Amino acid sequence: MPPHAQPAAADSARELIAARGGRVTRTRVAVIEALQRSAHPLSHDEIGATLDGAGIGHDRVTLYRALDWLVEQGIAQRIAGGERAWRFEIRRDGDHRHAHFHCERCGQIVCLEDVPAAAPALPAGFAVARAELVLHGACADCGRAGVEGKKE
Amino acid sequence: MPPHAQPAAADSARELIAARGGRVTRTRVAVIEALQRSAHPLSHDEIGATLDGAGIGHDRVTLYRALDWLVEQGIAQRIAGGERAWRFEIRRDGDHRHAHFHCERCGQIVCLEDVPAAAPALPAGFAVARAELVLHGACADCGRAGVEGKKE
DNA sequence: AAATCTAATGCTACAATGTTGCATCAAAAG
DNA sequence: CTTTTGATGCAACATTGTAGCATTAGATTT
Structure with missing residues (x-):
């Protein structure tokens, strides 16, 4: 998709990342997009599967760190859910x-x-x-x- | 302590266990008493430390199973807390x-x-x-x- | 009190989830 | 193109929890 088609809305993955001064990497973009597309919070494992499906090679640790960063930056939030694993969801406007x-x-x-x-x-x-x-x-x-x- | 000094209240560890048809073991009694004494929910690890302090030898697995049983029987309840580890607390009258x-x-x-x-x-x-x-x-x-x- | 029956225990091994350190790579800047 | 350093990938480890199985010890019966 050519860049001139992008709307002004600042919620594209690239913009979310760049606005925080982070580097725009495949992993971060793919993680954000996976979270944005999902109707429910995703576990680390589910996100990893999505990346695999998209042909984006990644490492468990890298994914943990990408998620940590997103939470730190307020782009995503972590929820405890029912099991032992964290789940993540995109944080939409404000602290909703x-x-x-x-x-x-x-x-x-x-x-x-x-x-x-x-x-x-x-x-x-x-x-x-x-x-x-x-x-x-x-x-x-x-x-x-x-x-x-x-x-x- | 001689048995004749026991009050009629049915919340002694022994009674809680026996009322469910379980065997009264050192581990279960000590776990229940630790939970009863604590003002806040305890993690598996904290309970283990209490047992060690009381000179009650135990195994990690045994403790997990004792806690599982207490939760199953409705004597204790599990809460998710902030970290990855479960915490346990005594369940007082009803499902409060x-x-x-x-x-x-x-x-x-x-x-x-x-x-x-x-x-x-x-x-x-x-x-x-x-x-x-x-x-x-x-x-x-x-x-x-x-x-x-x-x-x- | 001894024998019995089996629920609990205590290993050992393993699984799932997450973290740390460090060498390497590549995104952004010059 | 070169440089800088944030991000990655790997290996190793830490924490939390489970599964299988032989042994121990509550409770019960004799």
């Missing part, structure tokens, strides 16, 4: 933090865009930087399918 | 789920007994089994101490 749903049947994490993860009133002295609200249960797809599924 | 605070400075997890982790209204089809609300920031102690601390 929302709740997540972890399906214990299919293991998927779903963004609940309409459910804010708001911090309630806390005892004096506590300074909240961010709130994480994760709901565990059966998602719409798994619930609809009845109780045929296996756990997790 | 509360929010937790993760201090990014001292790494401690604090129970916010008064803040319920309630599930908000969800899109149709979602069945919520439990909600986890974790707030990240600086706890009262670390906040009071000023900005001298190092991260995490």
Whole structure:
């Protein structure tokens, strides 16, 4: 795609990276685009598979570091999800933090865009930087399918 | 301690275990007592250190399995906390789920007994089994101490 | 009290997820 | 084109958790 077709919107991967003074590398671009395309947060492993699929050679460590950098720069955010592995999602305009749903049947994490993860009133002295609200249960797809599924 | 001094309250470690038909072992008793004594959720590692301190030899795997059993039986519950390791806390009367605070400075997890982790209204089809609300920031102690601390 | 039955334990080995150090490569600048 | 240094790729390691299996020791029965 020729560069003159680019819209003015500053959310292309290249622009996101360059605006922070980072180097525009294949890995970073591909990771950002993978996150932007995905409707739900992706694990390190899922992102790695996407890169492989796109023919972009990469190393586990490189991917970890690329993700760390994106989180540091506020381009992506990390969420704890249900399992032991982090998941990542693109951070859209501002710090629009929302709740997540972890399906214990299919293991998927779903963004609940309409459910804010708001911090309630806390005892004096506590300074909240961010709130994480994760709901565990059966998602719409798994619930609809009845109780045929296996756990997790 | 002679057995006749035991109160009628059914929350002694022995009773909790026996009521579920489990075997009363040193490890399980010590784990339950450690959790009961602690004001905040403990990691696997912290519990292990407590056992060592009490002179109770144990194996990593045994501890994992003891904790799994306690969670299965509803005696303890697992929370995700801020880091990659699970933390465990005794489950007090009923399913009294509360929010937790993760201090990014001292790494401690604090129970916010008064803040319920309630599930908000969800899109149709979602069945919520439990909600986890974790707030990240600086706890009262670390906040009071000023900005001298190092991260995490 | 001894024998029995089997749930728990304690190895060993392994799996998954993430991190550190360092030599090399290549993106951006001159 | 050359230089600079951020980013990569590799190897090695750390942490957290599981699986299989022989052995130990709670609970129960004799």
